[in-house]
Amino acid sequence: MAFLFALVVCILVFLAVVSYVHYARRRNAGEGQGGYGGGHEKPSPSSKLPPGSMGWPYLGETLQLYSQNPNVFFASKQKRYGEIFKTHLLGCPCVMLASPEAARFVLVKQAHLFKPTYPRSKERMIGPSALFFHQGEYHLRLRKLVQGALGPDALRALVPEVEAAVRSTLASWDGRVMSTFQAMKKLSFDVGIVMIFGGRLDERRKAELRKNYSIVEKGYNSFPNSLPGTLYHKAMQARRRLQGVLSDIMRERRERGEPGSDLLGCLMQSASRGGDDDGAPLLSDEQVADNIIGVLFAAQDTTASVLTWIVKYLHDNPKLLEAVRAEQAAVREATDGGRRPLTWAHTRSMALTHRVILESLRMASVISFTFREAVADVEYKGFRIPKGWKVMPLFRNIHHNPDYFQDPHKFDPSRFQVAPRPNTFLPFGNGVHACPGNELAKLEMLVLIHHLVTGYRWEIVGSSDEVEYSPFPVPKDGLPVRLWRENRTVDRKGCESDNVEDIIV
Numbered sequence: 001m002a003f004l005f006a007l008v009v010c011i012l013v014f015l016a017v018v019s020y021v022h023y024a025r026r027r028n029a030g031e032g033q034g035g036y037g038g039g040h041e042k043p044s045p046s047s048k049l050p051p052g053s054m055g056w057p058y059l060g061e062t063l064q065l066y067s068q069n070p071n072v073f074f075a076s077k078q079k080r081y082g083e084i085f086k087t088h089l090l091g092c093p094c095v096m097l098a099s100p101e102a103a104r105f106v107l108v109k110q111a112h113l114f115k116p117t118y119p120r121s122k123e124r125m126i127g128p129s130a131l132f133f134h135q136g137e138y139h140l141r142l143r144k145l146v147q148g149a150l151g152p153d154a155l156r157a158l159v160p161e162v163e164a165a166v167r168s169t170l171a172s173w174d175g176r177v178m179s180t181f182q183a184m185k186k187l188s189f190d191v192g193i194v195m196i197f198g199g200r201l202d203e204r205r206k207a208e209l210r211k212n213y214s215i216v217e218k219g220y221n222s223f224p225n226s227l228p229g230t231l232y233h234k235a236m237q238a239r240r241r242l243q244g245v246l247s248d249i250m251r252e253r254r255e256r257g258e259p260g261s262d263l264l265g266c267l268m269q270s271a272s273r274g275g276d277d278d279g280a281p282l283l284s285d286e287q288v289a290d291n292i293i294g295v296l297f298a299a300q301d302t303t304a305s306v307l308t309w310i311v312k313y314l315h316d317n318p319k320l321l322e323a324v325r326a327e328q329a330a331v332r333e334a335t336d337g338g339r340r341p342l343t344w345a346h347t348r349s350m351a352l353t354h355r356v357i358l359e360s361l362r363m364a365s366v367i368s369f370t371f372r373e374a375v376a377d378v379e380y381k382g383f384r385i386p387k388g389w390k391v392m393p394l395f396r397n398i399h400h401n402p403d404y405f406q407d408p409h410k411f412d413p414s415r416f417q418v419a420p421r422p423n424t425f426l427p428f429g430n431g432v433h434a435c436p437g438n439e440l441a442k443l444e445m446l447v448l449i450h451h452l453v454t455g456y457r458w459e460i461v462g463s464s465d466e467v468e469y470s471p472f473p474v475p476k477d478g479l480p481v482r483l484w485r486e487n488r489t490v491d492r493k494g495c496e497s498d499n500v501e502d503i504i505v
């Protein structure tokens with residue numbers, strides 16, 4: 001959910017600064033609970049704020065600190081204060097939660113006390129009626145509709161479409177150097193479009209959506225203002241054109257009298273399904289459009305950045321790659337060397353590949369944390385979280401905590417041979433707002449890995465050890481990779497044979 005984490009970079013920077021400033025202060029002044037709120041403790045334990053520093057950061061050190069690993073700062077704060085600590089970010093008092101129990105408290109057990117919170121400018125750009133901005137009845141109703149289009153039956157039917165998108169992505173990469181992230185963005189966009197429009201969208205419309213959407217994206221992280229010519233202004237204009245295109249498509253569907261069973265169809269028929277939703281009015285075209293744009297947004301960069309990390313992790317672990325290749329070679333045999341399409345059942349027979357995906361989700365933790373806002377004064381383990389404060393469950397910290405994942409910086413899919421402890425593995429969040437697209441995202445990963453390792457070889461161009469934020473973490477420059485078709489097939493044992501006849505694309 002790019003919109004949600006658009007501030008990732010800034011916040012990591014601010015955190016880093018906050019923690020550094022605090023550290024320097026403590027060293028200099030030997031003070032205890034520093035800064036803002038520190039002196040206002042009441043004797044009752046239930047009115048105690050969490051520990052931490054509210055020190056206001058200054059930007060002078062931003063770049064310097066950012067050039068270091070921000071996670072080190074997160075971790076040191078956690079070490080100093082424990083699983084829950086307060087800070088002050090971008091003008092908001094904030095409580096960070098770095099334990100599985102605390103994340104569960106906010107996202108599941110007491111979810112009704114914590115509402116989603118996003119900058120207004122982002123809300124306007126995605127669409128204020130998109131489900132992730134809401135809670136309560138409206139959210140639940142939309143969530144059911146979205147889940148319907150992403151459920152098991154829908155996904156089964158999508159396998160051939162995902163496979164076609166993967167084949168076409170790889171074919172257009174063949175023999176060239178490309179940014180992996182850019183290639184994967186196109187893939188996740190194409191899959192998103194099929195999920196939303198059921199593969200019935202003509203090429204002209206698709207191109208219109210793609211172009212306008214990319215303008216929205218470019219302005220998404222720019223400074224919000226209404227001056228003509230700025231990225232933000234252009235993005236808002238493109239946003240309106242997207243809405244126009246979507247309205248046209250909806251009108252045509254209504255005229256034909258066939259809304260369809262894809263996501264757009266599910267949203268359009270929102271009132272006529274009976275059951276729990278009986279009596280609820282149809283969603284307006286505007287509400288439908290906000291949710292379509294929102295889902296596209298939530299689906300694209302998240303999936304693309306994890307796919308990019310998978311390409312890197314496989315590349316960096318040659319032994320593992322050979323084992324994955326052997327597993328996938330068996331699947332390729334089952335599809336008659338690629339002559340027959342992959343099925344849902346095939347994707348359920350990729351145990352090692354699945355563990356690679358889980359470990360990639362953990363290692364990369366592309367959604368490092370999320371935000372909520374307390375709607376009332378809330379008490380957690382004797383600490384008070386005041387109404388109006390932001391709370392941030394820190395997924396990445398949990399995923400990189402050696403108490404839950406031994407040797408956390410090592411890429412080791414075998415750790416997932418045993419299920420992780422409850423609430424310690426949250427790449428898709430938890431509770432009422434947990435990701436409804438997680439199975440689709442994993443399906444894309446399985447199918448991509450299948451075709452990548454059975455049909456291609458690749459090498460990374462340049463160094464890939466630095467991370468950049470897009471705003472999700474991805475390897476530097478989106479991981480430039482040269483990829484070429486492997487014209488030899490691989491048998492079960494991972495031995496290559498020169499059986500050229502087996503190569504069907």
Ligand code: HEM
Pocket residue numbers: 001004131132133143146150195294295298299300302303306366367370371426427428429430432433434435436437438440441
């Ligand atoms: C690897 C890829 C993905 C990751 C890591 C991811 C992660 C997440 C996370 C952590 C949340 C919860 C955020 C929160 O609680 O504040 C979320 C929500 C959401 N995701 Fe994903 N996601 C991915 C792919 C997708 C895809 C492919 C789709 C759609 C097809 C999607 C649609 C959504 C939607 C609609 C929500 C909001 C749900 C709600 O508020 O009820 N995501 N995602």
Ligand SMILES: *[C@@H]1O[C@H](CO)[C@@H](O)[C@H](O)[C@H]1NC(C)=O
Pocket residue numbers: 207208209211212241242244245
């Ligand atoms: C955006 O959408 C409009 C339709 O509203 C279309 O005419 C235009 O070509 C699209 N592309 C761009 C780049 O604006």
Ligand SMILES: *[C@@H]1O[C@H](CO)[C@@H](O)[C@H](O)[C@H]1NC(C)=O
Pocket residue numbers: 487488498
């Ligand atoms: C694979 O194809 C390339 C050209 O595409 C060719 O140079 C090479 O000899 C082929 N290798 C085998 C083993 O067939």
